[in-house]
Amino acid sequence: MDFELTDEERAFQEAVRRFGDRVLRPNERRIDAEHRIPAEVLSAMAELGLLAMPVPEQYGGMGASAVLTEIAAEEVGRGDFSMATAVFFLLEAGWGHVLARYGTDATRQEVLPAVTRGKAFLxxxxxEPTGGSDLQGMHTTSRRDGASFLLRGEKAFxxxxxxxxxxGGGHLTLTRSGAGSGFNLLYVATRTPGISTQRFDNMGRMGISTGALTYQDARVPEAALVGSEGKGFECAMEGFSVARTFVSAACIGAAERALETGIAYIRERKAFGQPLGKFEAIQFELVDLWTQVEAVKWQCRRAAWLLDRTLLRGDLARRSEVDRLVASVKLTAPQVAFECVRRVMMWFGAAGYTKDVGLELGFRGIMSYLVGAEGGLNIMRIILGRELLGKEFVPYK
Ligand SMILES: Cc1cc2nc3c(=O)[nH]c(=O)nc-3n(C[C@H](O)[C@H](O)[C@H](O)COP(=O)(O)OP(=O)(O)OC[C@H]3O[C@@H](n4cnc5c(N)ncnc54)[C@H](O)[C@@H]3O)c2cc1C
Incomplete structure (x- = not known):
């Protein structure tokens, strides 16, 4: 087993870190205030190959491994502390993979080259408004109508x-199959007639919108089907495994940034005649946090390594091992990151409560992964409970 990055991986990591320092950090406050990621930032991401990284080269991507994407996600999370850019990055990476693997060639050609150039979002x-954890209870339907599907229902958050x-662009949309059983996963372009949108007023990661999509007999072509009819649930679960790994990586990058900020401060700031870092009460907190970040970071890298050997190759035989590892990383990384930010804020005292120091950006952004984005913490616990005890102990799908 080799824990060293290859020369190529290290060079890419350094390039994305430079991008984070030169482009993301100077823009993060603007991203938060203007509620959008500036076009020039997206262009720079496209130039570096950061958009939908795992998508094969024939569709404009890098065909990047999960490990390389995970490394990049860490750096994006470190660069834009608000997490908005990380969300943009990881959604396209995870769901770009699913579309590239299971989409029809017509939809891949239509969507992926534009996404990798930053000219469309995926x-x-x-x-749904009635809940996100219990996906089996969803109501939105896609009914076959000749060579197309008609969507009716509402998605939220x-x-x-x-x-x-x-x-331009759209979402891989999970719907109840109109045929009665199973689920269809469909690429649904947001500009499709019959779709309306609404933006919600979030507390954080303001640079990427969150909102509702309402479908009133929105018609999408048969070619929009991702995977086979009635089997969309499995494809969606695969996307979640990939995206949750990159969510965790972004949280780890943010945790590292919080600790770096904190270390610089407690070396300099004095109280009672000595730097804060000389007080064991603070030094030991730093050590405990660093140890937790280090542990989850390597667990996350291992999850990406496993994805490269399984799902990214189309091998589903080790699904259970993937589920276990990804759920434990997604359960841990956002909590560790949030705790790092919270503790470092306290080391700063009153200054930590100001926007000048900027820790509140991370506080608001990382919180989204505690409340539910890409699956709530208890859903990760349910997956792990099912894996550790068996399905008979977990009455949910
Ligand atoms: C900022 C943000 C961005 C998001 N982006 C997207 C997106 O792009 N696409 C998308 O589809 N969704 C998105 N979501 C929604 C996210 O997937 C849901 O928040 C998540 O699935 C939980 O669903 P819910 O919020 O409806 O909570 P609910 O399902 O109502 O659950 C509420 C709480 O109860 C817990 N809970 C639920 N069931 C159980 C149980 N059996 N045992 C114990 N506890 C349980 C949950 O963990 C949660 O804490 C986003 C959410 C946020 C906050």
């Missing part, structure tokens, strides 16, 4: 609703 729509309307 996200996922599974959550979906990331990128406005970006997909303004830039």
């Amino acid at each position: 996200g996922v729509a599974t959550t 979906v990331s990128g609703v406005e970006e997909a309307k303004e830039l």
Whole structure:
């Protein structure tokens, strides 16, 4: 087993870190205030190959491994502390993979080259106003009508609703199959007639919209089907495994940034005649947090390594191992990151409560992964409970 990055991986990591320092950090406050990621930032991401990284080269992507994408996600999370750019990055990486693997060639050609150039957005729509955890209880339907599907229903809390309307693009949308059993996963362009959107007023990661999509007999072509009819649920679960790994990586990058900020401060700031870092009460907190970040970071890298050997190759035989690892990383990384930000805010005292120091950006952004984005913490616990005890102990799908 080799824990070293290859020369190529290290060079890419350094390039994305430079991009984070030169482009993301100077723009993060603007991203938060203007509620959008500036076009020049998206162009720079496209130039570096950061958009939908795992998508094969024939559709404009890098064909990047999950490990390389995970490394990049960490750097994006470190660069834009508000998490908005990380969300944009990881949704396209995770769901770009699903579309590239299971979409029809017509839809791949239509969507993926534009997404990788930053000229369209790609996200996922599974959550409904009645809930996001219990996906089997969803109501939105896609009914076959000749060579197309008619969608009826509503999705809620979906990331990128406005970006997909303004830039172009859409969402891989999970719907109940009109045939009665199973689920269809469909690529649904947001500008399709019969779709309306609404932006919600979030508390954080303001640079990417979250909102509702309402479908009133919105017609999408048969070619929009991702995977086979009635089997969309499995494809969606695959996308969640991939995207949750990158969510966790972004949280780890943010955690590292919080600790770096904190270390610089407690070396300099004095109280009672000595730097804060000389007080064991603070030094030990730093050590405990660093240890937790280090542990989850390597667990996350291992999850990406496993994805490269399984799902990204189309091998589903080790699904259970993937589920276990990804759920434990997604359960841990956002909590560790949030705790790092919270503790470092306290080391700063009153200054930590100001926007000048900027820790509140991370506080608001990371919180989205605690309340539910890409699956709530208890859903990760349910997956792990099912894996550790068996399905008979977990009455949910
Ligand atoms: C900023 C943000 C962006 C998002 N982006 C997207 C997106 O792009 N696309 C999309 O489809 N969705 C998105 N979501 C929605 C997200 O997937 C849901 O929040 C999540 O699935 C939980 O659903 P819910 O919010 O309806 O909570 P509910 O399902 O109502 O659950 C409420 C709480 O109860 C817990 N809970 C539920 N069931 C159980 C149980 N059996 N045992 C114990 N606890 C349980 C949950 O963990 C949660 O804490 C986003 C959410 C946020 C906050």
